[in-house]
């Protein structure tokens with residue numbers, strides 16, 4: 001027999017975006033169900049687990065040592081020929097999380113705020129009545145359930161099906177996705193207070209190799225490359241490990257994933273369906289970080305969900321699309337333009353830019369103040385000697 005459930009809001013996906021929405025809406029007194037197909041929320045991880053320290057205060061998340069593997073003080077960036085750019089702060093600037101615990105704790109905060117949470121619950125379809133979506137069909141522990149909701153939130157990640165089923169145009173070409181491959185492994189010889197990033201067209205086409213330390217001698221070692229590349233991300237990662245004489249016989253985890261790096265959804269809410277996080281491709285297209293963006297979008301979405309419920313007016317959900325696009329959409333479109341320019345850099349360009357930037361201007365890069373960085377580059381003789389480099393950089397101003 002099919003079990004029937006009814007909530008004000010049904011949130012599909014308990015990664016990052018889903019639990020933030022569920023928590024925020026439930027604490028305003030509305031009935032919320034958060035579901036995830038995983039038997040254990042958070043596992044397996046598909047993430048390098050790095051995030052800026054500011055998110056804890058900004059999104060009201062406790063700074064809990066149970067999900068903080070390591071505090072990070074900055075980054076070191078390596079050019080193809082070995083130039084290094086180091087950004088090191090006196091204070092903790094970021095952390096490497098343990099996502100298996102973090103995602104579960106976010107779901108726990110949602111539950112503690114009043115939301116119901118069901119793991120091992122896979123949504124298979126939407127339920128329509130007179131053309132309108134009124135709920136979702138799911139399997140909970142293999143048994144069919146029908147979950148009715150006034151508002152449905154698609155927080156179901158990069159492979160989202162809910163948004164498409166709601167009639168939202170979710171198409172993006174393969175070039176707007178990165179293929180990622182990662183080992184959590186034992187590794188020595190890297191300053192564990194920093195994250196490490198390697199760039200180069202033979203190292204990681206369009207992307208980078210990362211070492212995100214979780215211990216003195218344990219790290220997430222991964223790579224992201226354009227997903228329309230004829231070679232695989234694994235090929236490039238294994239090649240990099242081999243070329244750097246890094247033994248790869250102590251692999252604690254292997255993670256494969258897809259990262260949306262562009263193709264942000266134009267329509268984030270349609271009728272009573274709201275799309276957040278990777279499902280809406282709300283990811284920084286330059287570095288592929290999506291957790292903070294998911295939290296940001298989830299915060300805006302939940303504000304408008306609460307208003308729509310308060311005023312019993314689903315039209316208000318459209319304000320989520322407007323507000324996100326006015327601020328964050330515009331910002332990410334600009335970052336996307338920069339990523340597209342970075343894609344055209346030769347290894348020699350990368351060497352020159354990283355060499356020029358090493359030193360005084362490093363903090364501006366870390367702040368994401370790309371305009372200042374471009375202005376600095378445009379003053380340097382090594383850049384001024386090349387008409388191509390000048391025109392490439394000027395396009396971005």
Ligand SMILES: Cc1cc2nc3c(=O)[nH]c(=O)nc-3n(C[C@H](O)[C@H](O)[C@H](O)COP(=O)(O)OP(=O)(O)OC[C@H]3O[C@@H](n4cnc5c(N)ncnc54)[C@H](O)[C@@H]3O)c2cc1C
Pocket residue numbers: 012013014015016017018035036037038042046047048049050051121122123124155156157158160180181182222255256257258259276277278279283288289290291292294
């Ligand atoms: C290899 C890799 C490394 C990364 N490293 C970083 C990093 O260091 N820092 C960073 O900020 N970002 C990183 N990202 C990106 C980051 O992981 C995502 O942007 C982030 O997890 C997005 O959160 P989300 O809630 O939108 O989606 P997700 O975290 O993907 O959560 C979606 C959830 O929905 C569930 N789900 C899907 N379909 C259904 C269904 N039909 N029914 C029920 N449940 C469903 C899934 O099980 C999943 O739990 C990385 C990504 C990859 C692939």
